[in-house]
Amino acid sequence: MLKKTLYLLLIPIFAFVISCDKNKKDKSKQYLTINIVSDPLSLNPMKIRDLNSVILSKLFFDGLMRVNEDKQIKEAIAESYKISDDNKIFTFQINKNAFWSNGDKVTAYDFEYSWKKKLSKAFLSSTASSLFVIKNAKEAKKGKVSIDEIGITAIDENTLVIELEKPCPYFLRMLTTPAFFAVNKKVDIENSNWAQDSKTFVSNGAFTLGEWKQHDFIVAKKNKFYWDAKRVKLEKISMLMLTIETEHNMFDLNQLDIAGSPFSTLIVESLKKLKNEKTYNVSPYFGTSFLRINTQKIDDVNFRKDLMYAFDREKITEHILQGGQIPTSKLVPIDKKIDTPIIKKDYAKRKIVLTYASSDRAHVIAQALQRDLSTNLNLDVELKALEKQSFYEKLGSLDYEIALSSWIADFEDKVDFLNVFKYKNSSTNNTGWENQKYINLLQESETILDQNKRDETLSKAEDILLDEAAIIPIYHLTQNFLKKENLKDVFIYPNGFIDFKYAYFE
Structure with missing residues (x-):
């Protein structure tokens, strides 16, 4: 009770974007409030890279x-x-x-x-x-x-x-x-920075930018010029940037309408209780968490293979994440768990640096990897947490050794995972790895109309990528989220895209 009382004192801070009591608000007002945790790197669809930018670009x-x-x-x-x-x-x-x-x-x-x-x-x-x-x-x-x-x-x-x-x-x-x-x-010719300010922002989707205060909030408003505007019921979407703990408290107090995926995560310690709540939802996620290896700095393929078999994936999914994630040694998501044997070798305190974009979840996963790699391979693993922008800059310039990464497919097809690593100079590869047989198989798949034969060809390509350990899969993702029961027709797709075009409050 004391915790809630103290928290209520903080609520006026957000009064400009949220109602103080959604149970009493005018139901004719179709206002949605969510948490996106942090700023997108860009709202210009030509410059996006991070997940927030991708999701919001589909909103706008x-x-x-x-x-x-x-x-x-x-x-x-x-x-x-x-x-x-x-x-x-x-x-x-x-x-x-x-x-x-x-x-x-x-x-x-x-x-x-x-x-x-x-x-x-x-x-x-x-x-x-x-x-x-x-x-x-x-x-x-x-x-x-x-x-x-x-x-x-x-x-x-x-x-x-x-x-x-x-x-x-x-x-x-x-x-x-x-x-x-x-x-x-x-607009772009006149001002290439048009996407950074609501006064110059222009979109063609269901919503447009109403206001953006960096590190604080984004407000989207219904786009009155949208070609299908008659089907858009929400008038405004307020997107706050909160910690996970604050997000959960505000959801409990009816100050947020959605918590968790795809923008955030649910508190692990609360999952057991939350799974019994009517507001709890789980949906598929066509994505994989993996370690990206800079093969120019770690060029010993045998060492990279040892890294692949030196940590306990199931411990990460069952004890750290607890959200139904599937431990795996495959890049392309499959519906079953893959048991991966764990090896032990002595690398005499060889030092490696594991880099990751700073977040609570990434930190605990990195710590688990650090412990296992130290125990099973006798490695000296340094953890380096970076802000999101700096992390992507390090990846792009190959200024790292090992990086905690993930890929969520833009569309549900194996090729959208495998094309990421097709060319070493592509902006999504970031491993320095390239293999001509791999490229040939991907190109061959583009002309195969028989789906079974195409899948076989793509699987052969995936085997090459994994055999050379340019990446090391950890687990396949799931989406765990809370949604208010009176919020209808929100569609969350396996690629992480959340569609509010048809959403409304009942």
């Missing part, structure tokens, strides 16, 4: 295609499309009702400009490699061909033609991901 932007409430891929900014007989040329007609939040019409030129800018050699982007399925995209990124030679052409403001290098059976699904979102060409 639509692509040509979109996953709807029935998990079907449907037209969004595209009103219609045609595919050539050879499955290489896609022609899209832009939705005549699609507008930017400043009232500008969304055009084919916006998409051509955005994608070509991302593929220019000078532009830093963590998602540019996703566009390499497009003709000459990879060569343009290397600076070997002109941007004008890329297979992206706006015929007029309503018609966009995309030519692929070869048929890609999942291309429409790729178009639902942030890698293929567009920005307003006119």
Whole structure:
């Protein structure tokens, strides 16, 4: 009781974004309040990398295609499309009702400009490699061909033609991901930092930016110019940046509507009790936690393999996380636990540094790895916790030895995991590892229409990646979250995307 009384004294701090008593608030006001823990690195879909940026980009932007409430891929900014007989040329007609939040019409030129800018050699982007399925995209990124030679052409403001290098059976699904979102060409040319301020922010999705106070909160408001605005019921989403403990207290006091995944985590010590609550939910997560190895600094493949078998995965999932995560030695998620033998060797106090993005969960996992690697391999493991921005900078410059990492697929296909490590110079690889047989298998899979044969080919590629231990899988993720019972039609997908487009309070 004392804890709650003390906490109530803190609630006025958040009065500008939340109601003090949701049980008494006017139910006609469709205001949602959640916790996102920390700032996204960017709200510009061309510059995203971290999970917060990805999730929020889908809140603010639509692509040509979109996953709807029935998990079907449907037209969004595209009103219609045609595919050539050879499955290489896609022609899209832009939705005549699609507008930017400043009232500008969304055009084919916006998409051509955005994608070509991302593929220019000078532009830093963590998602540019996703566009390499497009003709000459990879060569343009290397600076070997002109941007004008890329297979992206706006015929007029309503018609966009995309030519692929070869048929890609999942291309429409790729178009639902942030890698293929567009920005307003006119706005971006005038001010490349438009996404940093609510006064200049422009979006084409269900919501737009109302206010952003760094390290404190973000407020999203319904986009009145959205092409499907009549189906959007929420008027405002307040996104606070709270500790996990504060988040749980505020959820208990009806000051938050959702707690936990995908932005945050539930308190481990509370999980046993929470699992009996009606507000508790578990859903699949098409993602994997793993150790990323800088193979340029740790070039001994046998040592890397020893690292793979030197820690207890089940202890991490069962005793530390306790959220149904699946211990594994595979990168691509599967539905069953894989028992991994634990070896013992003596590396005579060889020193290694384990780097991770600072968070409570990452810290306890890093400590468990530190103990096991020290005990089983006689290693001297130094832990280095970094702020999120610094962590990604270290990864990008290969200024680390071992890094605690994760990957959540943009779409539910094995290839979205394996393509991460296809080329050593891609912005998502960050291991310095590349293997031509691996590349060949991934390229071969792109032309296989038989799904079973395609899966076999992709599995062979995964075996190469794991056999060379460029990464070391730890566990497959799950989503554990609390949601108020009167909050309806919130869709949380296996890729971590949380869709509030259809959400409402009953």
